[in-house]
Amino acid sequence: MIIGLGHLEATRLGTTLVAAFLASLVECVEALTVVLAVGSVRGWRSVLAGAAAALALLAAMVGVLGPALARIPLHRLALVPFHVVQLVAGGLILLFGLRWLRKAILRSAGLVPLHDERAAFAKEQEIIAKKAAAMSEANASAIARWDKFAFSAAFNVTMLEGAEVVFIVLAFGAGGAGLLLPASLGAVAALLVVAGLGLALHRPLARVPENTLKFLVGVLLSAFGTFWVGEGARLAWPVPASASRDLAILCLIAAYLALAVCLVPICRLQARVVAEEN
Amino acid sequence: MRWVKSIAREVIGLFVDDGSFAAAILVWLVLAVVVLPRVAPAAHWSGPALFAGLALILIESALRFSRRRTKKRRPARS
Numbered sequence: 001m002i003i004g005l006g007h008l009e010a011t012r013l014g015t016t017l018v019a020a021f022l023a024s025l026v027e028c029v030e031a032l033t034v035v036l037a038v039g040s041v042r043g044w045r046s047v048l049a050g051a052a053a054a055l056a057l058l059a060a061m062v063g064v065l066g067p068a069l070a071r072i073p074l075h076r077l078a079l080v081p082f083h084v085v086q087l088v089a090g091g092l093i094l095l096f097g098l099r100w101l102r103k104a105i106l107r108s109a110g111l112v113p114l115h116d117e118r119a120a121f122a123k124e125q126e127i128i129a130k131k132a133a134a135m136s137e138a139n140a141s142a143i144a145r146w147d148k149f150a151f152s153a154a155f156n157v158t159m160l161e162g163a164e165v166v167f168i169v170l171a172f173g174a175g176g177a178g179l180l181l182p183a184s185l186g187a188v189a190a191l192l193v194v195a196g197l198g199l200a201l202h203r204p205l206a207r208v209p210e211n212t213l214k215f216l217v218g219v220l221l222s223a224f225g226t227f228w229v230g231e232g233a234r235l236a237w238p239v240p241a242s243a244s245r246d247l248a249i250l251c252l253i254a255a256y257l258a259l260a261v262c263l264v265p266i267c268r269l270q271a272r273v274v275a276e277e278n
Numbered sequence: 279m280r281w282v283k284s285i286a287r288e289v290i291g292l293f294v295d296d297g298s299f300a301a302a303i304l305v306w307l308v309l310a311v312v313v314l315p316r317v318a319p320a321a322h323w324s325g326p327a328l329f330a331g332l333a334l335i336l337i338e339s340a341l342r343f344s345r346r347r348t349k350k351r352r353p354a355r356s
Contacts, residue, residue, distance in 0.1 A: 229311065
């Protein structure tokens with residue numbers, strides 16, 4: 001029995017780590033595409049400095065916000081009951097996860113174009129090259145020393161995508177005790193994997209199956225969000241009394257996955273029927 | 279400070295790209311949180327009912343999008 005509960009607890013921690021890793025991976029890949037595009041046109045020094053500055057700022061934000069959130073005994077102070085925290089975190093995760101899942105379903109059905117990292121890279125390079133061409137000779141000589149444009153472009157995209165990763169980590173971490181650490185580890189692992197691949201390959205990670213990742217992350221986030229809202233609202237789950245309530249998370253993951261997989265051909269079929277009617 | 283605005287826009291965009299989809303989720307969550315515990319506090323179906331509502335919203339939104347997108351691509355023959 002104890003072994004069974006421990007296994008489910010490990011499943012919850014493991015699922016949180018994997019979900020945070022996959023969600024962060026998608027965001028990191030998008031940031032890497034822009035950083036590589038800017039670096040290949042404008043040189044690497046300022047670009048890497050911009051990305052590093054943004055990462056340092058994000059790390060400082062997480063360093064301040066993360067422990068502060070973990071230390072505040074909201075439920076003990078009774079200022080904000082823990083079930084309210086679960087409701088809010090669950091609601092936000094649901095909005096985020098269902099949005100990803102819906103988009104992934106529509107992309108799989110061919111109704112929304114797939115995200116193409118190679119095309120995004122080429123487009124970004126074109127934009128930067130146009131801006132570079134518009135610069136004067138004097139500015140061009142300044143590029144060799146300090147490229148403000150490259151720095152700010154890398155800083156902005158790393159901050160934007162990084163802020164999304166921070167939200168993902170905090171949202172997962174807020175769902176239950178001890179979840180902030182696996183969520184953070186998942187995000188850091190994703191950053192290291194993408195940065196390592198970017199440094200080694202020097203080209204966008206076009207082979208990463210982004211839509212499949214979004215599909216899976218959408219399923220995981222939707223299941224977690226539904227569970228936390230249910231826990232916050234004190235709803236009951238049809239799990240055996242001898243089993244942990246966490247078993248409901250696995251059932252929700254299976255249910256959302258089945259629903260999403262079935263919806264893809266249904267959407268495709270409906271599009272065909274509507275096209276024939278017209 | 280332009281990046282602060284961009285981040286704010288991106289953060290809102292994390293949750294909302296189709297307004298009616300996000301609104302339907304929020305309305306259902308409020309209903310489920312307020313009504314379900316009162317109607318059936320200990321019933322085993324209250325959790326699955328929360329999921330069922332969200333599943334219906336997802337199905338409706340995906341089908342509505344596919345219908346609308348297809349009509350947009352191929353305007354009706356006169």
